């Protein structure tokens with residue numbers, strides 16, 4: 359899916375951002391037995407018993423083809439591309455990302471499956487480096503200080519957080535951590551002062567009660583407090599494999615917090631992706647949201663079309 363999107367980021371017509379999540383690409387075979395003598399054993403069992411029947415490559419292919427036909431300027435992928443966080447999976451996911459689009463256009467963050475065991479994300483992250491590094495990151499720059507990462511595209515500040523942490527078996531929690539939170543505040547402030555629309559990407563839902571405690575963001579309260587204090591325009595997440603449309607009140611106004619189902623499954627909801635056409639207007643931002651999901655006849659179909667109006671004083675500042 360290489361090639362240019364439909365808009366000129368500097369034209370003032372706005373940008374279209376596509377959001378998909380949790381594709382859980384097929385597990386490469388065979389899985390080396392030495393690599394699953396840990397928490398991965400349970401996940402491998404779950405993959406063979408259940409998940410491989412749900413996450414189907416043909417569904418993901420249909421979804422990406424439909425997304426491609428809408429020519430988004432940018433594509434956000436909010437994690438869980440892998441299942442066990444194996445090196446082979448990182449390599450396969452890199453090839454999938456390369457087909458999805460140029461790294462300047464596609465931004466990826468890790469999910470809990472990328473960090474299924476300690477060290478898995480750190481080992482695999484370089485494979486995806488061009489897709490998660492922020493603007494101005496030195497070539498080959500790595501973890502642990504890479505997040506939050508900021509990419510500016512036109513009037514957009516696309517800010518990525520990593521909530522991927524290794525947890526005990528049967529847990530799928532996440533955490534942002536104090537270091538990322540300490541850097542996020544000044545980043546949000548600077549983006550507001552620059553007159554930009556701040557879109558935050560995170561794998562785990564940041565609002566309480568969206569998922570069960572065993573899957574939740576452990577420092578969600580701290581993240582919410584920070585977002586309320588610094589402001590944000592739009593928050594995008596995955597992880598639950600369900601649609602969520604919630605809001606968070608911030609100092610700058612109400613921010614939509616929107617989750618998207620898995621891009622490759624019918625369970626627990628049909629595969630879907632979202633399109634956000636974001637444009638500056640006097641006194642705020644206007645966002646046209648289109649959800650497209652897999653229909654009963656295996657064709658992607660429109661599921662929702664709505665316009666969000668976000669009053670924001672800083673939208674009237676000339677972008678720096």
Ligand SMILES: [Fe+2]
Nearest residue numbers: 438469470597
């Ligand atoms: Fe997840």
